[in-house]
Amino acid sequence: MTEMTIAEEEHRAHKGPVELFVWRKRLAQEAGKGWPPIILVHGSSLSSQPNFDLEVPGQPDYSFMNWLARRGHDVWTFDHEGYGRSSMTDGNSDIASGVEDLKVVSDLIREKTGATRVNLYGLSSGALRAGAFAAAAPDRVARLALDAFVWTGEGSPTLIKRRENVEYFRTHKRRPIDEDFIKSIFTRDLPGTSSTEMMEACAAAQISYSDSVPTGTYLDMTTKLPVVDPADVTAPTLIVRGEHDGIATMEDLLEFFRRLPTGDKRLAVLPGLAHVTPLGLKRHVMWNLVAQFLE
Numbered sequence: 001m002t003e004m005t006i007a008e009e010e011h012r013a014h015k016g017p018v019e020l021f022v023w024r025k026r027l028a029q030e031a032g033k034g035w036p037p038i039i040l041v042h043g044s045s046l047s048s049q050p051n052f053d054l055e056v057p058g059q060p061d062y063s064f065m066n067w068l069a070r071r072g073h074d075v076w077t078f079d080h081e082g083y084g085r086s087s088m089t090d091g092n093s094d095i096a097s098g099v100e101d102l103k104v105v106s107d108l109i110r111e112k113t114g115a116t117r118v119n120l121y122g123l124s125s126g127a128l129r130a131g132a133f134a135a136a137a138p139d140r141v142a143r144l145a146l147d148a149f150v151w152t153g154e155g156s157p158t159l160i161k162r163r164e165n166v167e168y169f170r171t172h173k174r175r176p177i178d179e180d181f182i183k184s185i186f187t188r189d190l191p192g193t194s195s196t197e198m199m200e201a202c203a204a205a206q207i208s209y210s211d212s213v214p215t216g217t218y219l220d221m222t223t224k225l226p227v228v229d230p231a232d233v234t235a236p237t238l239i240v241r242g243e244h245d246g247i248a249t250m251e252d253l254l255e256f257f258r259r260l261p262t263g264d265k266r267l268a269v270l271p272g273l274a275h276v277t278p279l280g281l282k283r284h285v286m287w288n289l290v291a292q293f294l295e
Contacts (some may be wrong), residue, residue, distance in 0.1 A: 013107070015101060018086070022078040036142040036143075037119070040122075040123075044217040045182070045206075047085075049077070054201060059197060067287055078101065095132055095216070098128075102133040124147070142236075145294070146238070148277065152255075153225040156252070158247045159222060173215060179204075186276060188274075193272060236262055236265065239253055
């Protein structure tokens with residue numbers, strides 16, 4: 001083995017009859033540095049591996065999981081119900097369902113590692129799921145990073161546009177996706193913040209699972225916000241916003257940040273990044289910030 005060999009493991013967590021695909025990466029030859037395991041929580045339209053463990057031909061440095069593992073983290077991610085390699089069900093995989101997913105995945109991690117608490121990083125609706133889980137199970141969360149988070153949704157350009165389709169989200173459990181839609185996630189806020197090669201690789205990886213994804217988080221984000229009460233989030237918290245992200249206004253984030261009860265909290269706006277910071281051209285700005293916070 002080379003000095004930086006990364007071990008990878010596939011696991012399955014069970015939420016009743018629902019089976020969740022769970023993916024783990026860590027350095028093969030080290031026991032770790034004593035940090036809690038970290039769970040990376042995906043958003044509404046991209047499953048876990050296209051988001052956090054993407055392979056881009058000719059560009060090897062797009063896996064947030066590999067980067068964290070090389071620093072000594074025990075890194076976990078998973079596909080929510082109805083996504084990727086997890087069970088396809090007749091549910092819509094809303095925020096509440098995602099919290100239940102996190103409960104069984106954290107149970108699995110405790111079983112495999114003995115860790116009673118985990119670090120959490122959530123992206124977009126994954127940040128809502130992570131925040132809601134931290135509020136519901138504070139004893140299980142060591143540190144919390146919320147990226148592309150939205151609290152009330154007031155004034156959100158992305159959500160204003162998305163509300164045009166609320167009736168569809170109410171009456172359908174899944175929504176169609178294709179290559180153009182996946183690419184639009186990276187270009188809708190500001191074209192040029194992500195590479196064409198990455199967008200093509202991400203779209204191909206995501207569509208290889210299915211040509212649709214659940215509607216639950218879209219419905220929640222357009223009809224039910226806020227779903228996280230900052231008063232209930234007691235873990236040390238980092239809020240990250242790409243400079244050009246259209247999902248939440250600064251006013252929304254600042255008010256949520258102000259109401260967090262912890263004395264260990266940070267808010268950062270990252271230049272040159274838009275909605276999907278882990279896959280942007282300047283992704284290392286976010287990667288380093290999150291790692292420093294967790295460490």
